[in-house]
Amino acid sequence: MTLVRVSRGVRMHREAEPDLAAHVRPLTRISGSCAASHDTAARLWNFPEPERRPFDRRIHISRPSGGARMQRPGVVGHRSRLLPDEVAYVDGLCVTTRTRTWLDLAEALEIDDLVVIADYLLRIPRPEFEGRAEPYATREELLAMLRRHPGKRGLLKAREALALARLGADSPPETRLRLAMLSAGLPEPEVNKPIRNDDGDTLHAPDLSLPEYRIAIEYEGESHGNADQIVRDIEREERARAADWDEVRISKRHMANGARRAVEKIAVALRARGWRQEDAA
Missing domain, CATH: 3.40.960 (Endonuclease; Chain A)
Incomplete structure (x- = not known):
């Protein structure tokens, strides 16, 4: 198969039609400290699409504070204070957790869109239809995420959104x-x-x-x-x-x-x- 260049140092088979995860995965492996984050993590986690400002289709990659932002065409680089339990590995892809992703989205999203996502995370699923019995997050877990990052951009919006979130919304x-x-x-x-x-x-x-x-x-x-x-x-x-x-x-x-x-x-x-x-x- 012929390899094609999709980014500096990243090649894929020409015949492949990679989904988002396949496209993002090699970018998170460039160094051991990269994680898909923000809008990209939200899309990987299948968060509800915001109404007022749809998710950015560029790839968002976070590195720890103090490191250089990733600078590549089609990539939005971030420097973030990421704690070890704020990233997850899904099929070899390093991505910020759902709760951390929700907090990162507060930097740009409107409060109503943050509430929609919070309701989605808090909703108790129906096991017979979804194959899971636990919510993606509890109110206490979201609140703990806010407390971890005092002074973070968007924190006040996230607090207001969490106060407006309610358990039980199905859509x-x-x-x-x-x-x-x-x-x-x-x-x-x-x-x-x-x-x-x-x-x-x-x-x-x-x-x-x-x-x-x-x-x-x-x-x-x-x-x-x-x-x-x-x-x-x-x-x-x-x-x-x-x-x-x-x-x-x-x-x-x-x-x-x-x-x-x-x-x-x-x-x-x-x-x-x-x-x-x-x-x-």
Whole structure:
């Protein structure tokens, strides 16, 4: 096979079509102290894509403080204080851990995007679907990462984002909708909390809910267009209505412009249940 040069001192087979990890791996082996970090680590860990500033497609490589930044075409070099347990080796690739990557992203990302990623890390998975039972991180682990690096750029944003993170969000749109509600002055919703009828029977766990006003909020992604899912959604709404709960259904089209239409739709349901904006002031 013919070798082609992809960076100084790095060759690959011409016929190969390397994925991101294969492209990054040799750059982390140039010296024993290199680690994929920042946006590159986020992509390797499959973090949710930021809405306001998508992940940089250049390769981000960190070296310890005091060393020279890597300077190569298509590479963004960083000098960072990396502790031994803040890097992981995945298939021979040295990459910053998920918690450290989240903190590094605070240098450039907006708070809402940091909250989305924090919710993703904190979410308790469903083993039958995901093959894992533990979250990627706990709130205590993220907080410990913040305490380790006082004075780090983006630290204040990361602290604010962690304060806004909630356990239970199943998708980025759910997190963004919750944050949009808070920003608009609406009551903060519960996240995936089971709702019950007057007899105490559990109905289901809506994506978001406002128990005081008996409002269930469901974000319906593409899977809700499936015929069987449509039937289940109708039955779910009927059960909620029978228990005197109103269901507000939100789709992607409601989420444009900072979820303005979604917030308006929820506010209408709240006002019908007796809520007033001045009550939240």
